[in-house]
Amino acid sequence: METALAFLIGLLVAAAIYLMLARSILRFLFGLLLLSNAANLVIFASGRLTAGAPPLIPEGADAPVGFVANALPQALVLTAIVIGFGLFAFALVLVFRAYSELGTLESDDMRIAEPREPAE
Amino acid sequence: MAGSSEHHGTDWSVGAFLPAVLPALLFVWAAGYLPLIASGEVARPVLDWVPSLGIALSFLIDGLSLTFTLLITGIGTLVMLYAGQYMSGHKHYVRFMSYLTAFMLSMLGLVLADNLIALFVFWELTTITSYLLIGFDHATAKSRRSALQALLLTGTGALAMLAGFILIGTVAGTFELSEILSQPGVLTEHPWYLAILLLILAGAFTKSAQFPFHFWLPNAMAAPTPVSAYLHSATMVKGGVYLLARLHPGLGGTDVWLWTLTIFGAITAVFASILALRQTDLKQVLAYTTLMALGTLTLFLAFDDSVAITAAVTFLIIHSLYKACLFLVAGIIDHGTGTREVSRLRGLARAMPITTAAAALAALSMAGFPPFFGFIGKELMYKGGTEAMHAPIFVTAAALAANALMVAAAAIVAFRPFWGRGEAETEPGVTPHEAAWPMWIGPAILGLGGLVLGLAPILAAPLVNATVAAILPGGEGYELKLWHGVNLALMLSLATFALGFLIYAFSDRLRAGLAALEARNPIHFDNGWDHVIDGVKAFAGWQTRVIQSGALRVYLRITFVTLFLAIGGTIFAFGAFDVSVVFPNLLVKQWAVILLIVAGTALVVLTRSRITAIAGLGVVGIGVALIFIIYGAPDVAITQLLVETLVVVLVAVVLLRLPYLYPEGKVIHRKFDALLALALGAGTTMILLMVNAGPLDRRLTTFFEQASWPEAYGRNIVNVILVDFRALDTFGEIAVVLVAALSAFVLLKGMKREKAE
Secondary structure, three states: OHHHHHHHHHHHHHHHHHHHOOOEHHHHHHHHHHHHHHHHHHHHHHOOOOOOOOOEOOOOOOOOOOOOOOHHHHHHHHHHHHHHHHHHHHHHHHHHHHHHHHOOOEHHHOOOOOOOOOOO | OOOOOOOOOOOOOHHHOHHHHHHHHHHHHHHOOHHHHHOOOOEOOEEEEEHHHOEEEEEOEOHHHHHHHHHHHHHHHHHHHHHHHHOOOOOOHHHHHHHHHHHHHHHHHHHHEOEHHHHHHHHHHHHHHHHHHHOOOOOOHHHHHHHHHHHHHHHHHHHHHHHHHHHHHHHHOOOEHHHHOOOOOOOOOOOOHHHHHHHHHHHHHHHOOOOOOOOHHHHHHHOOHHHHHHHHHHOOOHHHHHHHHHHHHHHOOOHHHHHHHHHHHHHHHHHHHHHHHHOOEHHHHHHHHHHHHHHHHHHHHOOOOHHHHHHHHHHHHHHHHHHHHHHHHHHHHHHHHOOOEHHHOOOOOOOOHHHHHHHHHHHHHHHOOOOOHHHHHHHHHHHHHHOOOOOHHHHHHHHHHHHHHHHHHHHHHHOHHHHOOOOOOOOOOOOOOOOOHHHHHHHHHHHHHHHHHHHOHHHOHHHHHHHHHHHOOOOOOOOOOOOOOOOHHHHHHHHHHHHHHHHHHOHHHHHHHHHHHHHHOOOOHHHHHHHHHHHHHHHHHHHHHHHOOOOHHHHHHHHHHHHHHHHHHHHHHHOOOOOOOOOOOOOHHHHHHHHHHHHHHHHHHHOOOHHHHHHHHHHHHHHHHHHHHHOOOHHHHHHHHHHHHHHHHHHHHHHOOOOOOOOOOOOOOOHHHHHHHHHHHHHHHHHHHHHHHOOOOOHHHHHHHHHHHHHHOOOEHHHHHHHHHOHHHHHHHHHHHHHHHHHHHHHHHHHHHHHHO
16 A cells, blocks of 8 residues: 555645646645645555554553554644644635735736846 | 944043053063074964864064064054054044954064964954954945955965965975974975966965955055055065065075065066156055055065175065055145145145154155155165076166155155145145144154154164064175165165156156056956856856756756766776676566566556556555565565555655656656666666675674564564654654654645635
8 A cells, every 4th residue: 555655645735836836826735735745645655554553552561462563653744734724724715815915816916025137 | 332333533531542542552562572682592382273284373473573563563553553543533433443452463473473373364264354354444445445446355365375375385294383493495396396486476476465456455445544554555465575574584485485575576666666756646556555565675685695685674664664654644645634635735844843743754764865764765676686696687677766766756755745836735624734643643743753864774784684684584685774885876876866756746647547558458467356256156047047947858868977976986986896796596576576667667657657666666665666576675675665655645645736757748858867867777777786795794683683582672673663762762753754744734724714815
């Protein structure tokens, strides 16, 4: 399954980057979402996959019984998901605000800070 | 003190003398080394700096560095004394003196350093202090331009020199000069010799203003006169000459060295002394004669016989004495009459008797009359030139031309302003008057110095011999004396005087002729410099427009292309391709999840509808959550579902207020972007496959599994990691979300207020 996931993640990354390069910053946002999903999966998959054995310690034991899933990447992914969400929520509001100020969603037309050079 | 020094004029405060104390003490300290150096020894104090890199603050006191040290501190004392008066009452007096002192210390470091890296640092310190001093009068555009020009030109040369130093260090295995120079042939026989030589020469030639880098020096005359006298005649510009002399044992003795130095030195010397006649400003005349001196020094350092080197060393001392003196005199004239224009200065001898005497002494030494030290120097030059191994006629002719022009220049600077018939045309309200003693004492001592050393060359001989020995290992200084008998050198001296007087007699006509020639000359180095600078600015503007285009998509493309090159390049360079892909044998549910995610992704990419895109994103999110559930990560899956739901809700709310994706109603296919995206996707897959092919280090995981219950009393290991072992990270994560929420809140709130207004 790791191999399959590797290809799936590659696809997600490709789709994300293609969307991020689009003219509309709304599509850029969609790309951002896909990219954070892909990143989470990369962390998760590189810690190896173990089906059906969550990292829990049963009552009465001091350590997990038998081989359980890798807990470390899970903790990292949990953090990453939340931070990814924070980033996305802020970016979304920023896009919204930018649209209501500038009246466009085309990144090429958002040139307040770096205006186009007058044609020479 | 500030109140009392506001007015201009004689002001005997401690501040006027204080700066001269340090150089005077240093001079005495350096003079203490004279007996040691005269006996053929060298001193080598060391101070560790960066031992791990082999960089030490080690100093080398031999004849060469001691000669420079004595000149720097001795002339420094006199110049500081002079400047205490010259600049008195200036509102930035303290700043000026600090710069000057900082310069002096840097220059001392330069000539005393035994470590090449330390030498470079001091070298650059002199560049920076020189920049500050040339641009001291920063309110005028000319000063600023001149300062920047000197900084950029000598700074660029110094960078080349640094590269040369590093090559030397690599070749010789050490940065210590004393160790490098004690291995004869280690540099000259190495294949990198030519590269090293050219890089070093770039540094030396820019610093010592050799043709074609000469133009910054006359421009540097924008500095106050004490600076011109100190930096741009006696000390700093000789830094390049010092470097050539210092590296002579290591780099000299080859044909390339010989011809490069001969040709550039000769061109600089002759070219500069002709241009000196063209000038009408006293300081400019002196600046061009300084160029001539630097060219002559370079010319004679080309050789490796003791007469030529003795000539160079002697001329170095002579020149420092008379040139510093004449610059200080020019400053006194400027002070006393309000002008430095040669054509307006006449008959000042009566008003300024002491200055006149000092100027006369210096000029006689400069013109090379017996019994002055300058005469000895000139005789040595002719002897060295006529006996040169290569091209004696060329060298002698260059020396003759330059010296004859020097005679004329000496007369222009020191004869006509004082003895010329007629009245000086001073500035209105200024009566020519003698300067106060702190100003004339320097020129007087320096002028007398030239006479004393000429009458008793035995006083200079030990130092000159030790210096020659430092430049030519095993070499001995040629005997310094006034009368060597009637020989070829004496004949050439007489020819020099005759030619010099002739040139002086016609100097006004020559000046007019040169001016006319200059007007028609299409090549202007100074203007060429402006073109170079304009070119650099245009290039900077062009590349800024390309890289900083202001378009988000261009930035992203550059970022992603760079990322691809970094990933692809690394994989390619290390060839870690040992990945075997076995077609996965998956369960139906696994296939289902994968297909779900693929379908969701395709939907987002291909759709033109906003709602469909959101739905696609939701499908991908849920698919990922399913993967987490299948592979033993229920907590992660719950969080993922929660976040995914929130995202869809938020996007849906916002989207209702945003326009359609493609207002113009058509899909634009972007082939390059698609290709780039696919390449990066493939790179990610590749990396992941390679990671999974390697072994997994589970030590941390094992630690958490073992420690969760005994140490933190938690049975859910993931939760224990988050809230206990890595609690600080989680705290940071909460802070991030809080900051994002606050920022979003502010953005939205500001919008409402604007609407209300």
